[in-house]
Amino acid sequence: MTTINLSQPLDTATRPDNYLTHTRGFMSWAFTLDHKRIGVMYMVSVLISFFVGGVFALLVRTELLTPGQTIPGVTADVYNHFFTLHGAIMVFLVIIPSIPAALGNFIMPIMLGAKDVAFPRLNLFSYYLWLFGALFTVSSLLLGGFDTGWTFYTPYSTTTPAGGVIPALTGVFILGFSSIFTGLNFIVTVHKLRPPGMTWFRMPLFLWAIYATAIIQVLATPVLGITLLLLIVERAFNIGIFDPSMGGDPVLYQHFFWFYSHPAVYIMILPAMGIISELISVHAHRHIFGYKFIALSSIAIAIFSFLVWGHHMFTSGQSPLLNTLFSLISFSVAIPSAVKVFNWMSTLYKGNIVLNTPMLYALSFLVLFTIGGLTGIHLATLNTDVHLHDTYFVVAHFHYVMMGSALIGMIGGLHHWWPKMTGRMYNENLGRIACIIVFIGFNVTFFTQFFLGSQGMPRRYYDYLPEYQIYHVISTIGSYIMASGFLLTAYYLLASLFGGRIAPANPWGGRSLEWQCASPPPFDNFATQPRVGDCYDFTAIRWDEKEQGYVTDPALDSTKNSQFAAKNLH
Amino acid sequence: MSHTATTSHETGGKTPGAHPIVGHLVPTWLLMFVGTSLLMLTVITVAVRYIDIGEFNIVVALGVALVKATLVCLFFMHLRWDRSFNTLVFVVSVVLVLLMMAFLIMDTNQYRALQFDGNAPNAEATLQANAPGAPVARFKPYSP
Amino acid sequence: MTTLQTQPGHADDGHGVHDDAHDVAHGSAEHAKYPFLQHHFDTPYHQFDSAKLGMWLFLATEVLFFGGLFVAYAVLRNRFPEVFSYSSHYLDTIMGGINTCVLILSSLTMALAVRFAQTNRKKGLIICLILTFMGAIGFMVIKYFEYTHKIHDNLVWGTTFYVPPHDAVGELEAKELSVAPTTSITLNPVNPAVFAVPTLAPIPAVDASAIKQASRAPVGLATPTQMAKAEGLPTGEHDPSFAHPATHLVDKKMPANSHVFFAIYYAMTGLHGVHVLAGMVVIAWLLKRAIAGDFSSDYFTPVDVGGLYWHIVDLIWIFLFPLFYLIH
Known part of the structure; x- marks a missing residue:
């Protein structure tokens, strides 16, 4: 401990060449083909978008403190713009790209043992598509904004006088292609760039999750593309495919939209589940329980995700036959989800649990995902859904899943791989405190909304009856608590860049390949071909006082002599 | 490696009539x-x-x-x-389109009976009472 | 038939060691021999195989992208079967047939181009790429004539279908239509809780004169003739000398909602046309590289992959053609 120089700058000549110091200057980043740099660029952009989306969330919550107008100048119309932007930014700019594009880009090829993704130029192109899509979406603010909600339901979206609808739709269309190309790249990478010894069932579970996500990205997002294109044409030229007064069918739009957007929910949650599998196993120092079940349940969820879109439309006039069918299949999604949760619980059982920040986030995930998942059952039930549809119950449910699970998983992953990405350790105590603040704030905000919704408060409303006010006040206070937790997180993570302890190659005792290369990783990821073994076998991992990190004990390392160490397979 | 090309690219890859090393x-x-x-x-x-x-x-x-x-x-x-996996990718995409088509036709056929052009059944009366003078469209139930 | 490449068997079955998994030791020698080989691939086959998988995934996204439109087509045709079988006769089957043949021929020349690239026949490759490009131009030219003809006859999308812009009155109205929101939800000033419903067009079969009353509302479910009457346009019913280009407005047999057919027709063929244009850019780029001599039997992946894209454009047209032009 005494040898650590806390004032050492981020990139010094004393440290070995890494991807951050390999080349220098703005252009070396703007035109980089290195998956790690692209991942970092995504991460920065996503976190900025998260901040912007968060500001809109706080504005929405503040406005709802009292019935009627609360913030001077925020009329019902402005409020509509606020929640629409909050939703669109958080879904399309933050959650969808956060784990696959940001963390996935950085970690996935290293974890796989590859030098890069299969198509590095396409990877950079996706990033720029993301950037242009984001600019379009946000520029719609200057062009009159859009107040359709992130779902762009017809006929409102084709008739609203708000001027920014078409730019926003174009932006989301472009973002969709960014997502498609990322997914395409990852599928090819997983298929073709695995080193010798890295068989399908030796891949870390994060890779399985990313792979399942990529399948959904590739197969669902094009339908969103064509839907938005038709909506643009419908709005601009009134062609009459979705417009009922022109012989079109607005329910058709909802079918189209949810054919993408339901799988999109799994684009958000699946990679988070992958991260949780890593976090729980590494920080409990115990072999993951039921590896194959977790891996295959990811694929099962990916397949199910295409068969449940109609559960968003139970009250839209969808036929009773499809309602029943979709309700049934929606219930079955609980099976692979529960397989995962039970396996994580079993992994924790008798593990050496270290309650550091990533683990706290993983445990938060388990709690929040269980609540989010189980309330989904209420909404998948046809008759209760009639009562709960479009109320705050739905809002609370999908925030538990999309924020409480997907985003919390992403932030947990960010803490887990932060030493690898930056080469610095953050302040562990502040990390734990921030995690607990976020957890408390989250539950105060959204658990309250279950009560609000089951008592009948509709979502997206500007005004409400006075009897709902107490819940709104509690929920708003919760959102402030949560925001302070995130601000604290931003503070200590940024501070770690300048004054953090130098990270060892393996700070947590992980066994997968990214912990075998230095922190931060060298430009080419691996100087020599990494040895692939069982990435959840922690028997050979030992704490090293001099390294201030974990090392592999050569005496116990089963991959040392036999590269294909078949006996380690479970 | 699976690559077992027996061609003579060493003798000059640009000879007309040479065989491809892949594909x-x-x-x-x-x-x-x-x-x-x-x-x-x-x-x-x-x-x-x-x-x-x-x-x-x-x-x-x-x-x-x-x-x-x-x-x-x-x-x-x-x-x-080609690899059968490429065929699988292609076939899966077609199957998904057909799946969506089947579900949607099934659905629209069923709710077509409940569809009508114009207003909801008692919209006219309600509007007359609450909003005299508001533009009211005429209502006629759908008859196939 | 020469198979130079033993196709790896079921490499992706998840058991055992992968035969397409890469190998660093093997890689370095290959990189010296093949300058086109990227640093993270080990052999030309490895690179080629990855590119092919990537392209097939992209083609799958194209299928789903168009798939949305095919689904919309199926739903609309299922809802208005009479519209589709009737309006289809306004399309020119012969022109569509010629276009199909042009695309098939250009697909054939593209397949031949790949073969020429594989066998190092640079001249053949260039000629085939030029022929393919010409095919694409031919397709677009025929499509241009079809479109201009339709637009001249006012067989267009949306409300304009019923209001020929050639007409002085029509022009004015068309402008108004494009400015005013087509349906409007108005708040009742007396009791804001009550919304007046959108001013939908009534069923014209009941009372054609009512259409005039809701004249700025969308035209909804009227037959073209009824609409023309309601708009006060000359329908030529009593005037045999009348020669309006928008003949569908005097076609009494044309069913209601016929604009839907043309809407989906323009949507699908238009998107396909955009893909043809993109294909032309791809072919032009391949041509430039072929002339520069970038391709050989060692390296022809861009020709192969560009060819796959061009074939999918052909493939989509193969389905568009019967769905629009060949309805009996």
């Missing part, structure tokens, strides 16, 4: 044959349009299109010799 070389006659078949099928399918065989018109038209598409995929796009 499949489709013989010219086969390409010509497939091209001609596609043209013939087009002529046939246009001719069938002018004969009334009732429901079968669309069946024939789409059947011929399916045969043509299969020919293009197998021979022009080399799927016949």
Whole structure:
């Protein structure tokens, strides 16, 4: 401990060449083909978008403190713009790209043992598509904004006088292609760039999750593309495919939209589940329980995700036959989800649990995902859904899943791989405190909304009856608590860049390949071909006082002599 | 590695008539044959349009299109010799489109009976009472 | 038939060691021999195989992208079967047939181009790429004539279908239509809780004169003739000398909602046309590289992959053709 120089700058000549110091200057980043740099660029952009989306969330919550107008100048119309932007930014700019594009880009090829993704130029192109899509979406603010909600339901979206609808739709269309190309790249990478010894069932579970996500990205997002294109044409030229007064069918739009957007929910949650599998196993120092079940349940969820879109439309006039069918299949999604949760619980059982920040986030995930998942059952039930549809119950449910699970998983992953990405350790105590603040704030905000919704408060409303006010006040206070937790997180993570302890190659005792290369990783990821073994076998991992990190004990390392160490397979 | 090329690229990769080191070389006659078949099928399918065989018109038209598409995929796009995984990717995408189509047709057929053009049943009366003078569209239930 | 490449068997079955998994030791020698080989691939086959998988995934996204439109087509045709079978006769089957043949021929030349690239025949490759490009131009030219003809006859999308812009009155109205929101939800000033419903067009069969009353509302479910009457346009019913280009407005047999057919027709063929244009850019780029001599039997992946894209454009047209032009 005494040898650590806390004032050492981020990139010094004393440290070995890494991807951050390999080349220098703005252009070396703007035109980089290195998956790690692209991942970092995504991460920065996503976190900025998260901040912007968060500001809109706080504005929405503040406005709802009292019935009627609360913030001077925020009329019902402005409020509509606020929640629409909050939703669109958080879904399309933050959650969808956060784990696959940001963390996935950085970690996935290293974890796989590859030098890069299969198509590095396409990877950079996706990033720029993301950037242009984001600019379009946000520029719609200057062009009159859009107040359709992130779902762009017809006929409102084709008739609203708000001027920014078409730019926003174009932006989301472009973002969709960014997502498609990322997914395409990852599928090819997983298929073709695995080193010798890295068989399908030796891949870390994060890779399985990313792979399942990529399948959904590739197969669902094009339908969103064509839907938005038709909506643009419908709005601009009134062609009459979705417009009922022109012989079109607005329910058709909802079918189209949810054919993408339901799988999109799994684009958000699946990679988070992958991260949780890593976090729980590494920080409990115990072999993951039921590896194959977790891996295959990811694929099962990916397949199910295409068969449940109609559960968003139970009250839209969808036929009773499809309602029943979709309700049934929606219930079955609980099976692979529960397989995962039970396996994580079993992994924790008798593990050496270290309650550091990533683990706290993983445990938060388990709690929040269980609540989010189980309330989904209420909404998948046809008759209760009639009562709960479009109320705050739905809002609370999908925030538990999309924020409480997907985003919390992403932030947990960010803490887990932060030493690898930056080469610095953050302040562990502040990390734990921030995690607990976020957890408390989250539950105060959204658990309250279950009560609000089951008592009948509709979502997206500007005004409400006075009897709902107490819940709104509690929920708003919760959102402030949560925001302070995130601000604290931003503070200590940024501070770690300048004054953090130098990270060892393996700070947590992980066994997968990214912990075998230095922190931060060298430009080419691996100087020599990494040895692939069982990435959840922690028997050979030992704490090293001099390294201030974990090392592999050569005496116990089963991959040392036999590269294909078949006996380690479970 | 699976790569077992026996070609002589060392002797100069630019020799006309050299063999590719990767991929499949489709013989010219086969390409010509497939091209001609596609043209013939087009002529046939246009001719069938002018004969009334009732429901079968669309069946024939789409059947011929399916045969043509299969020919293009197998021979022009080399799927016949390609990895089966590529075929799987392609087939899955088509299956998803068909799945969506089947669900949507099933759905629209069912709720069509409940659809009507214009206002909800008692909208007119409600509007007359609460909003005199508001523009009211006329209502007539859907009758197929 | 020469198979130079033993196709790896079921490499992706998840058991055992992968035969397409890469190998660093093997890689370095290959990189010296093949300058086109990227640093993260080990052999030309490895690179080629990855590119092919990537392209097939992209083609799958294209299928789903168009698939949305095919689904919309199926739903609309299922809802208005009479519209589709009737309006289809306004399309020119012969022109569509010629276009199909042009695309098939250009697909054939593209397949031949791949073969020429594989066998190092640079001249053949260039000629085939030029022929393919010409095919694409031919397709677009025929499509241009079809479109201009339709637009001249006012067989267009949306409300304009019923209001020929050639007409002085029509022009004015068309402008108004494009500015005013087509349906408007108005708040009742007396009791804001009550919304007046959108001013939908009534069923014209009941009372054609009512259409005039809701004249700025969308035209909804009227037959073209009824609409023309309601708009006060000359329908030529009593005037045999009348020669309006928008003949569908005097076609009494044309069913209601016929604009839907043309809407989906323009949507699908238009998107396909955009893909043809993109294909032309791809072919032009391949041509430039072929002339520069970038391709050989060692390296022809861009020709192969560009060819796959061109074939999918052909493939989509193979389905569009019967769905629009060949409805009996």
